[in-house]
Amino acid sequence: MESLGCAIQVTKARRLPAEGAALPGGPQAPAALRSLMSTLDRYRQISASPTRPAAAAAPGSFDVADLYAGPIDSPQPDAGQTPLDEKLRQAYFWITNHAIISPFYDIEYSDKPPQSWTFGDQKVQLRLPSDQSYSSYVLLPLLNLAVRRRCLLVGGPGRGKTAIAVIMGILAGYPLREVRRAIQHGQPQMTIADLLGNPLPSSLVSATDMDEVKISWRRWLSMRIKIIDEYNRIPTRTQSALLTVMADNYAEIYDQIYECPEAAWYLTANDDAGGGTYEVIEALRDRIDVVVKALHFNSRFLGELLQRVEDGVKPEEVVPPEIIFTEAELGQMEGQIRKVRLPTPLRRRIEFFASHFEFFEPAARQVEYMTKDTVKLSGLDFQSFTAAEAGKDAVADLGVQTRNGLSVRALMTMLVFSKAMAWFRGAAEVTFEDLRQILPFVLHDKLVQNRDAPVFEQPGNAPLRADHVSWIRSLFEASCKEYDRQNLDKDDPVGKFSAEFEAGLTGLGEAEVRKRLSAIENTLATWSKGRKLYGHLYDDLLQLKYLHQRYTNYLRWLTWR
DSSP, X not given: OOOOSSOOOSOGGGOOOOTTOOOOSSTTHHHHHHHHHHHHHHHHOOOOSOSSOOOOOOOOOOOGGGGGOOTTTSOOOOTTOOOHHHHHHHHHHXXXXXXXXXXXXXXXXOSSOOEEEEETTTXXXXXXXXXXXXXXXXXXXXXXXXXXXXEEEEOSTTSSXXXXXXXXXXXXXXXXXXXXXXXXXXXXXXXXHHHHEEEOHHHHHHOSSGGGOOEEEOGGGGOSXXXXXXXXXXXXXXXXXXXXXXXXXXXXXXXXXXXXXOOEEEEEESOSSSOSSSOOOHHHHHTOOEEEEOOOOOGGGHHHHHHHHHHTOOGGGSOOGGGOOOHHHHHHHHHHHHTSBOOHHHHHHHHHHHTTTSBOGGGOSSGGGOBHHHHHHHTOOTHHHHTTOOSSOTTTOGGGGBSSOOOHHHHHHHHHHHHHHHHHTTOSBOOHHHHHHHHHHHSTTTSOBOTTOXXXXXXXXXXXXXXXXXXXXXXXXXHHHHHHHTTTTTOOHHHHHHHHHHTOOTTOOHHHHHHHHHHHHHHHHHHTTTOOOOHHHHHHHHHHHHHHHHHHHHHHHHHHO
16 A cells, blocks of 8 residues: 555554555455555545635626736646645644544634623633634644744643644655654753754864865754754753754854755744743744644543544554645745735734834833833843833733733734635635734734733733733733724824825925925824823824924925925
């Protein structure tokens, strides 16, 4: 029997004969083989297409650009070929049905109000989503495969972290044996040579300069899937070498450089606090794009474990070939995801959400330096500055809940995974719910919680100190409520000023420039009367200062000319 892109090994005593080989002797052998084949077929079964039935798209308005759209602009699958988003969904359902026991639907979608019930003294709410929903522990690693980013899997020993990473390697087209051998197991004695490779002794003896030293590079560096098990047990110096590979896609030893291909990374850790044998360096933690927790095992599914024991089947050994991706398909997936649209109103909500966290008024005198990063760079205690934050509502101010703001890398990752979520669900445009569902996993390690914030002392909020997924989601929901309260979709002066500027300065006369400068100044004068300074207003003020300076420079050029 042919390999399925991985070793099909049920048990050592039950290997299948090669295709065309004579069957073992004995009258019961054919029946036993048929039973074994039936077992394997059950584990290799994939969901029928379409896995997500959708109504046909309504015809859109005519666009002359459609006349020029060719195969590159709108790639179509060959006849009989499964579209890549459908293939990824089939992979998702195969994993949840046959590989990883994760009977959780924590990424909830509903096309109508979901039914819900409350239980216990704490009024625990159970919702039944009305639309196709997903397990984050399976979906997020798959999306990470599609966009080739860096995923951290956290949870106690035996939760299946390495298993899901291995399956991702098989889906990327590597044989199981090669995936297992390529796993880098973090341990306290790991050296840079253990991680990257060693110089060949003969070249060390004969080399007259460093350029002549030849390196035996580790095989895993060339793979499109990279798995680092227990990365928080790697010594600090070796972590720095790992950071170079993760961040810049190259490895370096003895001035020799090895260029690595774009890859999807999977790192595992037994906790999400950065602990372990060695503290994870901040730069390495910052390179993690998405964090996924391995949830507990539901004892109601012990029967599934029993079935696997009795069948002698390991799911990673029987991955169906229909859901294995080629290198070309992995590249095509990422390209298709990038083309998913992000509507402007949704982008504005992201901007408003991100604006809450970096501003920190006590940090400086000059407005540009009033950020939490200023305090961090000073090395002073963050809490010693918070007493100077007076006059604002410490519960309503979302920025009080964090010790940092969002980096450019975090914002870009948020956009990429939001597009990936929409694409996975068969949509050409990111929706509000796509963004709401993906945010907690992307920002899990990006927003550092200020656990002394007053909001956590309010009734029912104490669990948010530990449950970062719910905490980040609550931040986004509170931000959206404030956005709606300010009616920013319809009344956004800064948005109007920005749109005018982005239309260009070519041909703009002196009178119009002075008119716009006056409008900016009047807006600032109005806002300065009685407004509390929150993060979202802070970003708007800096934007108006930017526009004012651009117009000022242009006006000076006009008058000079």
